[in-house]
Amino acid sequence: MYTVSSRDGTRIAYERAGSGPTVILIDAAGHFRANSALGGLADRLAKDFTVVRYDRRGRGDSTDTPPYAPHREVEDVAALIDVSGGSAALYGFSSGCLVALHASAAGLPVRHLVLMEPPIEPGSPEGTAAQREFTAHLSARSGADAVEFFLAGIGIPDDVLAGMRGTAHWDAMVSVASTLVYDSMLSEATDADLLRRVRTHTLVLDSTGSSDDLTGMAATAAALLPNATARSLPGEWHGVPADTLAPAVSAFLSGPTVESGAGSVGQTG
Template structure:
């Protein structure tokens, strides 16, 4: 494990595996390296790429510097891209996609983007999203996690089986950052997408929910230089063994 220092002094923990062109993996809300599905993807990409995985600010072994703003996450990713030393591919999962989109829109050295089910709805009422961010900020721990998971469409009958698991406890440990992801959604509109000229692959699972599939299709339609693929998977996920060859082909 190593660290880079973001512009505001936040220390961003990361690890690097493999050799080849650099690619940075950006995780979803509530996820970090110790609570992530991206480890297997990193290992599968490592024979062909130098893969960077990091803890987004306020998560895992990264520090945090309030107040939060989406621009700070762009600076965090920018510090990783500087460390990589060359224009890099960026893979984002769920709200992690939004970090990649903002970075590309800001002109950072993102060579290609891959987005798995980006959590965005540019047509949504921003007032409603701001209210949701405020609700998350007012909650802590498990209450914030439950509100967030319910809002993104996790079926109610799945929640009892999640409570008390290591994954649940890890999300509770970074529950304050869920409001960060909501604020990031607030900031992602058509003006951002219009500025993303980076070649982009948008992926969804054939077995995901209609709203998530719709978001992926919308993103692909609005981005100036994007293609869209549906892959075998489950709700809001595609197995790393299915994902890796598609990601690798696009990043090459």
């Protein structure tokens, strides 16, 4: 494990493996290196890339510096890019996609973006107000109550939620429950205008086993991003097996950094 200091002094813990161009993996809400769905993908990508995994601020071995703001997470990514040679590709999973999008929109030296089912819902003032209300209610909760409220609020199916309670994964999420409001604040700060400012060549992925809300949000993101390709991969709800996911990600990261025909969106199976 290594650490790097972000601009505000927060210590960001990370690890790296493999060799080649750098790709930074960004975890979802409530996830960190010791409680992550990205391990299998990291192992496979490390055959061709230098893979950096890190604990987002306030999670795992990383510290935190209040007050939170989305641009602080951009500064964390900037510190990781700087210590990794000055440029990197970013892979985001779920709300980790929002960090990646903010980083690219801010002008960080990002070669490629890969977004796995980004939770993008830019829309009406009513929707924005509802997200702010959700953030307010979430910030008033703690521990398991916050985890339950957050997961139910973002649409986790009841049967999936029931299977999570009492597991090691659940307990790990409870341990970082105070950071869940960060992801809600990121959602508030992610609108259509921000996506249109992202010029990075982007691959937006979804799983054929996911629900319509998740695949619909992925399609919305792909339509708004100026240089995006959309692709559906065979998988389960909100996830694709690493053996299927890694070749698709690797092929994209090995391709050109600029897609001809800005604004074109492709769809492949």
